[in-house]
Amino acid sequence: MIRLAFTLILLFAAVLPAAAQSNVTPQLKTTLEENTAIPGQPLIYRVSLLVPTWMPTPPIFPNIEVPNVMVRLPSRASGPTSETVDGETWSGVTRSYRLYPLVPGRFQIPAGTIKVVFADPKTREPIETEVATETFEIIGALPDGTDDLVPFLAANKITLDRQIEGDPASLQPGSSLKVTTKATISGAPPMVLPPLADSTDYGGVAVYPDEPVIEEKEDRGLLSGTRVEALTIVAESAGDYTIPEFSLSWYNLKTGKTETAQVAPIQLSVTGSTPTATSEVPDLNLRSVLIITGSFVFFIGVLFILARWLAPKLTGAIIQRWNDYKASENYAYLHLKRQIRQRNLHETYRAGSEWRTRINKLDPGLDWTIYEAALIELGKERYGTNQSDDTGAAKISWKQLASAVRNLRQDRLTRLRIHRQNNLPSLNPSSLDA
Secondary structure, X not given: OHHHHHHHHXXXXXXXXXXXXXXXXXXXEEEEOOOXXXXXXXXXXXXXEEEOOOOOEEEEOOOOOEOOEXXXXXXXXXXXXXXXXXXXXXXEEEEEEEEEEOOOEEEEEOOOEEEEEEEOOOOOOEEEEEEEOOOEEEEEOOOOOOOXXXXXXXXXXXXXXXXXXXXXXXXOOOOEEEXXXXXXXXXXXXXXXOOOOOOOOOOOEEEEEOOOEEEEEEEOOEEEXXXXXXEEEEEOOOEEEEEOOEEEEEEEOOOOOEEEEEEOOEEEEEOOOOOOOOOOOOOOOHHHHHHHHHHHHHHHHHHHHHHHHHHHHHHHHHHHHHHHHHOOHHHHHHHHHHHHHHOOHHHHHHHHHHHHHHHHHHXXXXXXXXXXXXHHHHHHHHHOOOOOOOOHHXXXXXXXXXXHHHHHHHHHHHHHHHHHHHOOOOOOHHHHHO
């Protein structure tokens, strides 16, 4: 009887922690400040994830991809947070998304899954779980009186500028000039700007457009940027031609009125006679043609044979060398250093694990105690109850981790050098037989 009671007590003690662990669930809170915005303007969507202890590794948030909706993560999009839940302080992470409807309409933002690991309140063992966000809708709506704006543009300010390289009033057939049109937008992403240059040929002049260049900037959540398009115009025959004006009508977010930015037309004057292509082709006899043709065919054949013989070997050797380097300990070490410099905690965990695996295959005798302690302290600073990414303690923890990595690498190189010295062959092997 006593033995049966003792067995039941052991079973109850084993089951109790598992039951307590299974009842712990992270809390997820989402907020959408507004669900309607003018096309090109952001809607702020925040996701807050809370756990009763801390997260030893950062959560993996979902990516949001919806047609005609631009999604941006602002600088420092993720940050620590804490709240009081049932009288206890829960810690966690908040992530902010900026959602830009680019055209009028309704857009369904799909549900996503957040992968999270946190410490069990009782056992401190890591618990892995997933938390799902809900589907929601955002709307891109046009302001009143802007239905005739095609395409619709809304911004704080839009300006147009046109620069000309060359003299449009004194062109001759065969000469060229370059026209560069630049649109500057503030308060909206530059990707909403339409094409700026007309690439139509105008009879006596040919137009060759360059690829557009789009540059975007962000200042405290305010997007701005430029779109630059260049045309090379080549005169072909005498005459007067006009590159028409270009204009953009847009809705001013500050004044609530429609405004227009434009650049003036360009008058081209081409004078002089059009050159005619006349050239004498030298007579070629049959023997010369056969010699030239045979030499060309032979040369092409030699190149083809060399290419078929050398290309696979050269390509294979390059790929193999690159793959060998990516699989090396040195590559993993440099990748880890880069993640530490960028203070990317999630990637630092992954890069550190890969580097440790590669080193242990070569030298399993290294002491990782200081490195592990630095990682634990950094995780507590970032995801603990009183965490902050800007505290002096967090900066010290990053420095301690960097120092631990450097010291481990130095120990590894020192041990490797000693091993090589101890295994050098004798300088005078014949002396061993004397």
